[in-house]
Amino acid sequence: MQRNLQAIILAAGKSRRLNTKKSKLTKKICGQEMVLYTTNLLSSLSIPISVVIGHEKESIKSIISTNHNNITFVIQNEQLGTGHAVLCTQDIWEKKYILILNGDAPLVTSDIISSLYENHVKKDAHLSFVTAHNIDPSLNSYGIVIHDDKGIKIIEAKENKHDRIEECCINAGIYLINKDLLEENIHILQKSNITGEIYITDLVNIASQKGCKIETTQAPFDLIRGINTLQELWACEQIKRAELIKIWMSKGIRFATPQDTHIDLNVTIQSGTCIGSGVQLYGSTKIGKNCNVEAFSILENATIEDNVIIESHTVIKNSLIKSNVIVGPFAYVHSNTVVCEKSNVGNFVDIKKSQIGSETKIKHLSYIGNSEIGNNVNIGAGTITCNSNGITKEKTIIQDKASIGSNNSLIAPINIGKDSFTAAGSVITKDVPADALAIARANQINKDEYTKKLKQPSLFEQKKLQKNSSSNLTG
16 A cells, blocks of 8 residues: 555644644544544554644644654645645655545544545546545534535535535545646635635545546544544544443453543553543553552553552552552552552552552551652651752651651651661651661650649639629629
8 A cells, every 4th residue: 555655644724613722633632642643543554644734833743753753744834725735745746646634533543544545446536535424413514525417526514505414424534636636636726715715625526527536435424523622522532432441341351430431542451450430541551460440540651560459549640559559548659659569558648759668558648758668667647758858859768677656757868777666756857777766756744733724714814804893883
């Protein structure tokens, strides 16, 4: 296919109906920018690609160039329609067949492109394009395809006066055109009297009038959906997300409520894992075998090894959780943290930029930041590492088998030795040697009979009572 075919992606439009200043093509669907769905599809088919850019051209070019290094860009300085966009590419037409498609149709599949090409070549067509059927009158941004005794033509959505239910065959915006036909006719396309734009669809009408052979290829509407509104963006993401979840289900992953689970394109999950209600899986998250991700947890660029339990409402970002660990509920693990095997990170624990050893327990209401914690360590409830002095962030080191008492404040930089203890309520400011007990808290003072004194009226209240009593007698 790639020997005689090249592709042109139209990506210069202004996205007026999406209510955004940025190009709609930069919007993400299941974690990937919209325009990359089209570029990745064509790259997988080894088709040379050129992209027409205009509005927000630098953003679109940056996104594509970061992911592809062999794509040609053509600038459309004025957005004067699809026909004008194709005209801007005339200097780079090299192959026998030119594939033209929009950058805002992210669900198009390789089967659609392959069928279009095979049908075009087999029937020796001059021009072929993809059609679909849809009778929803609210989806009025698609041109309609009319077959009559004069041939075939496409009427642009902005110029359509036909009943959408009666004329429900729509243009998908995917064309395969012989180079010779393009060269002969692209310059005679005229501006629309209604919009002032030049449409590539007029080339279909011209080719039909000249008696050229035109073929169409049918595709399911859901796969050729374009995106012009926020509702259409939402619909496409729902379709793509459902497709991803079905794939993972077929590989042995259970989703408690698939309809309210979010999953990105690059997420991977291994067999035997259960995903709870409302779970959100973002970025390049990787989940191992036989894990349980409970309800309303959020994982972003997280690596979860085998047999991990992530309890409800837990957030894990850019971190590694090794096998047989329990995290949560309501835990927050982030910023390149590593939690090693068989450890337990409990409820309302926040861990940032830290290494947690194996079989270590941090079970309640703690903050651990910029820390290196050894194996078999126990962190008491309410403990925090005070890692910032307002200018720099310092490191806390807690060695193997140490036990940190509840409500400790560990003032970094500090080193807590192996097998040592710190007493509850301590503010630890100095290193603790191995096998030692550190106590750092104020001495307790008991004041006898203080409660009774506290409950007696104050001198001010006594004077106020005397004044009120005197006032009542004189009155």
